[in-house]
Amino acid sequence: MNYSIIRYILGIVLKLEGILMCLPLIVGIIYSEKSAYSYVITIAMCLIIGTILSHKKPKDTEFYATEGYITVSLSWVILSIFGCLPFVISGEIPSMVDALFETISGFTTTGASILSDVEALSYCNNMWRCFTHWIGGMGVLVFILAILPMRGGQRMYLMKAESPGPSVEKLVPKVRNTAMILYGIYTVMTFIEVLLLLISGMPLFDALTTSFGTAGTGGFGIKNDSITGYNSSIQIIVTVFMILFGLNFNIYYLILCKKFKQALHSEELKAYLLVIFATIGIITFNIRSFFPTIGEALKHAAFQVGSIITTTGFSTTNFDLWPQVSKTILIMLMFMGACAGSTGGGIKVSRLLILIKTLKKELFTIVHPRGVKKITMDKRPIEHETVRLTNIFMVAYIFILAFSILLIGIDNLDFTTNFTAVAATLNNIGPGLELVGPTRNFGLFSDFSKFILMFDMLAGRLEIFPMLMLFAPISWKRQ
Incomplete structure (x- = not known):
């Protein structure tokens, strides 16, 4: 384990967080809010501690999968720990505990x-609360990959540990350029949504916070409803952009490169x-x-399907009052999630396709024991390692x-x-049903249960393995 490089990267992350907190600080100054001072204090802490951790560049920059997983999870x-301080201060x-949650x-x-x-929160705290969605949507480490002191192959370990999906591909040969392309697309799409919301009559502050929540497929709103x-x-603009942000960002890159056939023939996209169009039709009728x-x-069905399958969590109505068929479909969409390589959560469409194809292969093998049948995606064979990791992911x-x-059952x-x-937490959605429905909140749980749900949120966003590596003793041994 290369502790020095982990320490160095954590320092960079803290300094970046301090810089990003300047946005809510500016908002607080604009609205003359006393809460703005909490960001001055937190920014100073982030910059000082971050500088201490990253002031000395490690001589040994060797970086492998173990360091990648540990660094991402830490x-x-x-x-999150430093990010919650403005709320507490x-x-x-x-x-x-509540601020950390x-x-x-x-x-x-x-x-x-x-x-x-x-709505009782100050403007600066509401801005930070929604901005965290935008920061976490694409992944903060994907953003800083361009400035990390590591070779391209080593940067890839960080991208694989933080990016959602069964496999991660570089869009271009250099990981730095891949990170820049991803954030470029992410930023432009966010800007377009802000512009459209403004044209539709939404105030600037509302448009920014709503777009941050949509882009990150997060769902924090600044209104109680x-x-x-x-x-x-x-509502229609938000519906469309939720679905768009649930797509694999590789598709947008292919479209920009005018590779339309390759982009539109993706099995995962189809x-x-x-699923979206079929479930909208069924729920609308129901x-x-x-x-x-x-x-x-139709409008409400489309909004809730888009919100749930992309794991955004916005709502336009109390779907907890809908018929059982509609609620059951929404719960199934919770688990399905969006596409790999998107900002959405859940199991991911590509994983489910791999599992279905694996099942078909096993049934074929039973009927034809000597037959050979390869699992393919988009007419390309899927590596055995990807299939194995998908199966292990599902078990975990x-x-x-x-x-x-079982554990949160202690709250009775x-x-x-x-x-x-x-x-809702493991799939990074937000609202559930009954006491955690779209008109309720998670404040009723005990601190113990909140910690369990916090772990679930982190495990769901980081695709489980990085968080499990934190608790594996073998991860911390020097090799």
Whole structure:
């Protein structure tokens, strides 16, 4: 284990967090809020500690998979600890546990909140709360890859540990350029959404915070009713962009390179869109009696399907009151999630396709023991290592899901609440059903249960393995 390089990267991460906190500080100054001082204090702490950790460049820059996983998981934990300090220092979320829960939920783009009145927060704290979604959506370490003192192959270990999906590919030969392309696309799409929301009549502050939540597929809103109070045009724009941010960003790169055929023939893209359109149709039919017109039912069905499958978590209506068929579909979409290489959470469409193809292969092998059948995706064979990791991921995922439900059962809440609370946090969605439904919050859980759910949020965002590596003794041995 190369501790010096881990220490160095953590220092860079802290300094970057201090710089990013300048945005809510500026907002606080603009609105003349006393809470702004909490950002001055936190920024100073981040810069001082970050400088101490990264002042000396390590002589040994060897960096492998173990360091990648440990660095990523520790970075997200440290980001969250320092990121929650403004809420505590300002006194707007006085409980350290609650503030940490809110911040982890922000960075992991979960959107599960302990707040019953988000409108009571100051402008600067609401900006930071939503901005954490944007920071965590693409991944802060993907952003700083361009300045890390490591060779390209070593940078790839960080990208693989932080990026969602069963496999990670470089868009161009250099990892630095790949990171720049990803953040370039991410930033431009966010800017376009902000512009469209402004044109549709949304105030600038609302447009920025909503776009941050949409881009990161997070779901923190600045209104107690989420997106419900805004006009239909705004709701439709948010629906479209939630679905767009749920796509694999490689597709956008291929489109920019005018490789339209390769982009549009993606099996994952076809499956993702097919599920979206099919579930919107079914839910619209199922909830048609809940709304005055079929058009209104279609709008709400499309919004909630887009919100849940991309694990954003915004809402325009209390879907906990919908019929069981619609609620069951939404729960299934919670687990499915968005595409690999997107900002969305969940198991991912590509993993489910690999699992289905693996099942078909096993059935073929039973019928034809001597037959040879390769698993392919987009007409390219899938490596055995990818299939193996997908299977292991599912085992770990099911274990964490079941064990977390068991552990938070100590609060003696109903099973639907516990099950959907874990599903919502592990899949980085936000709202669940019953006591954690779209009109409720997670403040009813004990501190112990909140820590379990915080682990689930981090494990879900980092694809489980980096967080498990933190607790594996072998990870910390010098080799």
